[in-house]
Amino acid sequence: MRSKVIAGNWKMNKDADESVELINGLLTRGAEIPAAVTVVLCPPFTSLAIAHRLLDGSPFFLGAQNMHYEDEGAFTGEVSAAMLKSVGCSYVILGHSERRQLFGETNELVNRKLRKALASGLTPIVCVGETLEEREREVTEQVISVQLKGALKDVSEADVARTIIAYEPVWAIGTGRNATPDQAQDVHRFIRKLIGQMYSWTTAEKVVIQYGGSVKPDNAAGLLGKPDIDGALVGGACLKVESFFGIVKATSL
Numbered sequence: 001m002r003s004k005v006i007a008g009n010w011k012m013n014k015d016a017d018e019s020v021e022l023i024n025g026l027l028t029r030g031a032e033i034p035a036a037v038t039v040v041l042c043p044p045f046t047s048l049a050i051a052h053r054l055l056d057g058s059p060f061f062l063g064a065q066n067m068h069y070e071d072e073g074a075f076t077g078e079v080s081a082a083m084l085k086s087v088g089c090s091y092v093i094l095g096h097s098e099r100r101q102l103f104g105e106t107n108e109l110v111n112r113k114l115r116k117a118l119a120s121g122l123t124p125i126v127c128v129g130e131t132l133e134e135r136e137r138e139v140t141e142q143v144i145s146v147q148l149k150g151a152l153k154d155v156s157e158a159d160v161a162r163t164i165i166a167y168e169p170v171w172a173i174g175t176g177r178n179a180t181p182d183q184a185q186d187v188h189r190f191i192r193k194l195i196g197q198m199y200s201w202t203t204a205e206k207v208v209i210q211y212g213g214s215v216k217p218d219n220a221a222g223l224l225g226k227p228d229i230d231g232a233l234v235g236g237a238c239l240k241v242e243s244f245f246g247i248v249k250a251t252s253l
């Protein structure tokens with residue numbers, strides 16, 4: 001049985017004080033997290049250290065939204081895997097569509113980051129997803145296949161088993177327009193089959209595949225009830241305690 005993973009991607013929201021307020025609010029609800037569910041908070045870099053201190057001893061895990069693939073050096077503005085670990089991160093989101101579209105991240109770059117994250121003991125959450133134009137041209141599966149094969153190049157079977165894939169259709173991110181549970185399930189199934197072909201079915205069955213894109217408390221249960229949807233990567237709705245917990249608790253509906 002795969003356990004469910006709900007991750008909150010805060011994106012570029014919440015300064016240090018606002019982060020403290022949100023985390024304190026989330027901590028009051030920690031006891032409500034169902035036993036088989038992992039909850040990961042991914043605040044901006046500037047809030048990771050304070051989040052680490054506040055979350056110590058709590059049931060929440062900490063993640064970052066990006067990282068660089070080198071260990072250290074002259075990479076102005078970048079943050080390494082070791083730096084993330086030093087502030088308590090155990091997860092890192094890689095290849096988010098905003099990184100790909102706004103900051104030019106390629107499959108090759110995502111692959112380098114993924115291999116470094118795995119080598120460093122971080123659990124990567126690798127995002128894939130098609131644009132609206134690609135969905136309308138009916139090339140969703142080809143797009144996902146290129147992204148996934150690119151991201152997983154030279155990644156071992158043991159490592160892929162501990163990699164989380166997030167299917168995030170670009171047209172559903174921040175638009176309020178989410179994929180229907182059946183649309184999402186179809187792509188999740190496709191992703192699992194692809195991993196099965198690339199590695200083995202035993203490994204494919206182990207891989208956690210999250211859905212992301214306008215997940216809200218009122219649509220979460222329908223999505224999370226599908227057999228190949230193992231969690232959610234939540235943007236907008238993770239910025240408020242009530243809506244984030246509405247999604248966390250939908251895992252047990």
Ligand code: PGA
Nearest residue numbers: 173174213214234235236
């Ligand atoms: P959204 O963002 O929930 O605001 O659509 C999801 C994401 O980009 O991870």
